[in-house]
Amino acid sequence: MPALDAPLALSPTSSAGPALAQAPLALSRGAGTTLAEQLAQQLAERIRQRLLAPGARLPSVREAARRQGVSPATVVAAYDQLLAQGLVEARRQRGFFVRGAQGGAGPGAAVPVAGSVAAGGPGAGGSAPLDAAGLIRSMFHGRNDLPAPGLGTLPADWLDLPLLQAAVRKVLAQGDAALSYGHPSGDPRLREALAVKMAECGVRANPAQIVTANGATHALDIIARALLQPGDAVLVDDPGWTVEFARLTQLGMRLLPVPRGLDGPDLAVMATLAREHRPKLYVTVSVLHNPTGNSLSLGAAHQVLKLAEAHDFRVVEDDTYAHLAPAHLPRLTALDGLQRTLYVSGFAKILTPNWRVGYLAAPPALVDRLVDVKMLGGLTTPSLLEQAVAHCLEQGSLRRHAERVVQRLDAARPRAVRLAEAHGCRFVTPPAGLFGWVDTGEDTERLALRLHDAGWLTAPGHLFHATRRASTLMRINFATSQEARFWAAFDGARG
Missing domain, CATH: 1.10.10.10 (Winged helix-like DNA-binding domain superfamily/Winged helix DNA-binding domain)
Known part of the structure; x- marks a missing residue:
């Protein structure tokens, strides 16, 4: 078979x-x-x-x-x-x-999100984390102190609390950042620092092209609300990030899943979908893709941009894992020069999930529209945290912290791989970055329910498809999948 x-x-x-x-x-x-x-x-x-x-x-x-x-x-x-x-x-x-x-x-109907509350998937309104909202709720309300192999962030003990404390104290000592509204586009000091940071990855943008947000997810939401209308078609990676699928579906968009391979999207499928549906956007994680860990090849990036030009759609590049990835990996935005592309990133994956500081960079003609949407949805900017992030960037403390995290992740990854393989799992894609994409040989939705009852948060494969399907795949977080007791529980939940 x-x-x-x-x-x-x-x-x-x-x-x-x-x-x-x-x-x-x-x-x-x-x-x-x-x-x-x-x-x-x-x-x-x-x-x-x-x-x-x-x-x-x-x-x-x-x-x-x-x-x-x-x-x-x-x-x-x-x-x-x-x-x-x-x-x-x-x-x-x-x-x-x-x-x-x-x-x-028919072809014009909205494509339901796998496992989303709107689609009425298992877990909608239930206790098991089998849909996008349920997965988020479980991350926020952990039942115990067990590691969470399905977690989407670094564990707390990998983060640098003294670094965060020092940055906030420094900002408070310098002025009244906590006492007034911030600049609608984002703190000027942070936008200057971000322009320097992005240039390290080859993405050239002046500070006027940068708009801050309450995290990368908020930045993606600003873009969707500014550039799309209900019923518009949006190309997405499949597998891809379940929260993005659910968010776009809730806004009334039609998702067009494009199979994601080792080098990037299936270009033939993308061309067919673009020709048939005239999408407005392609939203993708090009570097250290979630959940596969793959990164876009230079050749695939070039072809994606050619398709975007031929079929007149924009590309939204979510570089959420930039701090965990080598700077030399191809970015669509770097190749395109922010003409047809928009760039999104943030700091939740490296500093702390609780500091909701993200940002986007866009073509100059779109910036005012994006700022208007930001103001209508969130009024202004949290200057205190934005200036604290700017301080971390300017002083090099964020860079040094990221280097330590990458070293620790490089050590954790082979340990998690050995445990997974020893318990009968097969990696579908080469292990890289924060996440592993493994084939368990069994329906992982059932496994997730059993493991959830035992207190373990996992991320079954059906969550990462834009249309609901049974899957034997599972995403694991290399940082939180190193304990033998999880894999013992995994074995007990099988069969």
Whole structure:
């Protein structure tokens, strides 16, 4: 049978429709749904995205069974479900064809977020952290002192509290930053320091192009509210960050998932989606991607920018993990010079999650619009914390702290890898950065529920897909996955 959760492959010599119809899909015998239901669901997703165009012929039952490694009866059951949904039609002695109109479930319909509250996934309103909001609630309200392998940040004992205390004391001693509103665009001192910091990664922006925010997530929200209207299509990495999927869906956007590979997005799928849907944005984590840890290659970055120009969409580059990554890795914004791109980053992943200081850099023509949206949503700027971050940048204390964290992470990563592999997990992508993307061989939604009951926060694979699907994958945080007792609990939750 095809590999579990295998990436969808496109034939470079075929049109997108036939290639997608024939490629093996990600079916899992260990999932909580039948193979027929999984096959029907994934074909329906491709039809709604117009990756299978109206009029396209599906493979014959026998051919689909051979390609998917399943029985013909499974394929018949899947095609029957697509017929019942009105997505395909059967033509006597010719086979099954994608219907030309799918009504409310058609290509223009919003794509539901996997596991989101809006989509009514498991965990919505429940206790298990199986959706975006539930995962965040669990991070904020830990049940005990157990390490959290599903955590999205560094553990507290990796952070430098004296550094933070010294920076705040210095700012308070210098003036009245805590007593008045800050500058709407952000503290001028911080924006000057950020321009210098960004230049180290090849991103050239003057301080007037930089707007601060209450964290990188807020910066992404400002961009979406300023540049998008409900119903607009947005390209996103798949797998990708569940909070971004949920946030965009809540704003009424249509998500267009692009499979993420070792070097970056699947360019053939991106081209098809761009041609069919005319997206307004592509939102991506190009360096130390969450959850795979991959980084964009230079060649892929160049091709993404060519597609953005050809199809007239902007690229939002979320460089949240910049402090953990080598400065030489390709940034889309550096190649583009902030013409069609916008750059986002923050300090939650390196200083402390509690200091909500993020920022964006944009083309000059967009800055006033972005500042207006920021002011309407948050009024002004927290100058005290912004000047404290500026102090950390100016004095080099943040750089030295980041170097220590990277050294510690480099030591933790192989230990976590050895433990994961010793307990039957396989890394789908080469381990890098903060996160590992592992195949457990079992439905990780079920595993997450069992482990949650035992007090362990994990991040099952279905959270990282824009449309809900069963998954045997799991994201682990290398900094919090080094304890043998977690892996013992992991073994106990299996089967």
